[in-house]
Structures are given as structure tokens and as C-alpha cells.
Amino acid sequence: MARRPAKTSGSIDRGSGVALGEAVFRSLCEALQAGSYRAGDRLREEEVAQRLNVSRTPVREALGRLAARGFVQPAAGRGVIVRNLDISEVLELYAMREILEGAAARLAAEHASRLEIDAMTDIEQAFTEHSGDAAEMARLNRTFHEAICRAARNRYLDNASKELQDWIALLGPTTFSVTHRPETSHREHQAIISAIAARDGDKAEKLARAHIREALRCRLKLLQKQ
Numbered sequence: 001m002a003r004r005p006a007k008t009s010g011s012i013d014r015g016s017g018v019a020l021g022e023a024v025f026r027s028l029c030e031a032l033q034a035g036s037y038r039a040g041d042r043l044r045e046e047e048v049a050q051r052l053n054v055s056r057t058p059v060r061e062a063l064g065r066l067a068a069r070g071f072v073q074p075a076a077g078r079g080v081i082v083r084n085l086d087i088s089e090v091l092e093l094y095a096m097r098e099i100l101e102g103a104a105a106r107l108a109a110e111h112a113s114r115l116e117i118d119a120m121t122d123i124e125q126a127f128t129e130h131s132g133d134a135a136e137m138a139r140l141n142r143t144f145h146e147a148i149c150r151a152a153r154n155r156y157l158d159n160a161s162k163e164l165q166d167w168i169a170l171l172g173p174t175t176f177s178v179t180h181r182p183e184t185s186h187r188e189h190q191a192i193i194s195a196i197a198a199r200d201g202d203k204a205e206k207l208a209r210a211h212i213r214e215a216l217r218c219r220l221k222l223l224q225k226q
């Protein structure tokens with residue numbers, strides 16, 4: 001079966017002050033996170049350049065950076081393909097995610113403002129309002145975890161979490177397509193928010209780590225079906 005063509009979100013903003021190669025790289029990373037590119041998709045310089053309305057030089061630079069990070073690999077013929085992670089890489093990824101999310105929740109319990117906690121609650125409310133829309137729930141879930149990382153007040157943790165999200169994007173379908181996962185995730189999120197609001201760092205970390213372990217359980221279910 002022929003794969004669908006991967007897409008980017010539009011032309012690069014040349015007035016942003018960001019070097020063109022960096023702008024193309026960021027655009028491709030965002031496309032990975034949004035699911036526009038999936039494991040096995042082929043990326044060709046000329047096609048990406050045409051979609052982003054840039055020359056092939058910054059695209060070549062951006063693809064080289066993606067290859068250096070291990071997100072893509074050479075394809076037979078022209079271009080590169082988005083990598084498919086093996087089971088050992090998935091387990092390693094979630095092990096690191098559990099550590100980072102636990103640390104973020106603990107630090108958020110120490111540093112989050114009332115406004116930030118209210119924002120987490122609002123995001124979670126929006127999550128419940130989009131029940132049945134797995135893609136939108138996945139987007140809101142990323143926003144929820146990003147909010148916790150920002151509230152942790154640790155730029156290095158925040159940067160590490162963002163890079164991890166790029167890797168998670170390579171895993172394919174969201175775990176919110178697994179039966180009952182949206183409901184259990186909602187309850188887990190609510191418990192994490194409550195622990196952060198209570199300034200209970202131990203409990204917040206414990207709940208966040210358990211939340212990621214449950215996400216891994218659902219991810220393994222999806223992988224078994226592939």
C-alpha cells in the first residue's frame with residue numbers, strides 16, 4: 001500500500017529573525033509532533049522545499065540535523081524516511097519519560113503559581129470536552145504536560161521534555177485510541193493537579209510516574225496490534 005504524502009504546515013516566516021535552516025528544522029520537528037510525519041514516511045528535499053517555499057539548501061541542512069538526532073535514516077533511492085522505533089527504544093523512551101514527568105510534577109508542586117494550577121485545570125476540562133477526538137485529546141495532553149514542565153521552573157528539564165516529545169511523535173497513533181484510556185488519563189491528570197495544588201511533591205511525583213507507566217501499558221497494546 002502506498003504511503004500518504006507527509007505534509008508540513010505552510011511557508012516559513014522569513015521575517016522571524018531565525019536563520020532559515022533553523023526555521024526549517026523547527027518546522028519539521030513541529031510536523032513530527034503534530035503527526036504530519038509518521039514512521040516510514042519518505043522526506044525528499046525538493047518536496048519539502050516546495051511545501052515550505054524555500055530553497056533546497058536549508059532543507060538539506062535541516063534533514064541532516066534530523067538524521068544526526070536519529071529521527072530519520074537514508075531511504076532506498078532518494079531522500080530519507082522517518083524512523084520506526086523498536087521495542088527496546090520504546091521501553092527506554094518511556095523509562096526516561098517517567099523520570100522527567102515525575103521530576104516535573106515534584107518541582108511544580110514547589111513552584112507553580114495559583115494561575116498556573118488553574119490553567120492546568122482548564123486544559124484538563126478542555127480534554128474532557130473533546131472526548132472521542134483522539135487527535136485533539138493528544139494535543140491537549142501535550143499542552144497539559146508542557147504546562148507542568150513550565151511550572152517546574154527548570155529550563156533544562158523543560159528542554160529535555162521537549163526533545164522527548166519529538167521522539168514520542170515517532171510512535172504513531174495516540175494511546176487515547178485505546179479503550180478507556182481517555183477516562184483513566186483524565187482521572188490521573190486530576191489527581192496530579194490536586195497533588196500539585198496541595199504542594200505535596202512526593203505524591204505529585206508518584207502519581208506522575210504511575211501515569212506514564214499506564215501510558216506505556218497502553219502503548220504496548222497498540223504495538224501488539226501492528
